[in-house]
Amino acid sequence: MVGDDEGVMGDGTVTAAHTALLDRMAGLRLLPVVVLQDAGHAVPLARALVAGGLPVAEVTFRTAAAADSIRAMTDAGITTADGSGLLVGAGTVVTPEQVDAAVAAGARFVVSPGLSRAVVERCQEHGVLALPGTVTATEVQAALAMGLRTVKFFPAGVSGGPAAIKALSAPFPQMSFVPTGGVTEANLADYLALPSVVAAGGSWMVPADAVAAGDSATIESLTASAVAAARGAGA
C-alpha cells in the first residue's frame, strides 16, 4: 500500500482520488504499456487485458492513435469482476498539450519518460496524477520538490534495476517507484519485492505484433501469465 501522503499536490493539497488510484495500482502490481497504431484495436485489447486479470492500461502517445484509443477504452464501459472498471492512463506524455489531450480523452493518470516541470504542472492544474520518469537522485529530489510522491523509474533495467531503486529509497523514503523498461516476467519479482515499488510497468504482455494482428488470445494468455507471476512475487 502507498503512504498517507500520496497524492500531495504542488501546493500541498492531498488528493484522495490520487491516493485511491495509487492504491489500485499497488493492488494490480502491473502496468501494461500499450502502443496502439490503430484506435480500432483499443477496445479488444482492453478486453483481453481485463480477461487476463489486468484491468489497467497505459496508452502511449508514441502514436497518433493514442487519444482516440484512450477515449474508446474509457467509453466502452468495460466492467471488471469487482466492479471497479478499467483504469486507463496515458504514457509517453512529453508536452503540456499532450496532457490536455490525454485528460480530454479520459486518462486518469499521465506517465512520462522523463521529468518535465511543464508537464507535471499541467497535470496538477487538471488534478490528474502525474508519474514522470526519474532515474537519478537529482531527478527524484526535483520530483519531490514538485510535490510528487510516486514516480516512474525509467529505463529501469539499464539504470541499475532493483539495486538502484533500493539505493534511492534510502535517502528518499517518502518516494515510491513504478519501474519500467526492461522489466520481464523473469525479473519482475526482484522489483516487486521492494517496499518502495508500487507496481512494475512493461510491454511484454502486449507485444506489438499481437496488438497489430488483433490477437486477443495471445494478449490474454500473456497477461494471465504476468498476473500469476506478480501474484507469486508477493508484496
Ligand SMILES: O=C(O)C(=O)C[C@H](O)[C@H](O)COP(=O)(O)O
Ligand atoms: O515511452 C514511455 O514513456 C514509456 O512508457 C516507455 C515504456 O515504459 C518502455 O519502453 C516499456 O519498456 P519495455 O517493457 O521494456 O518495452
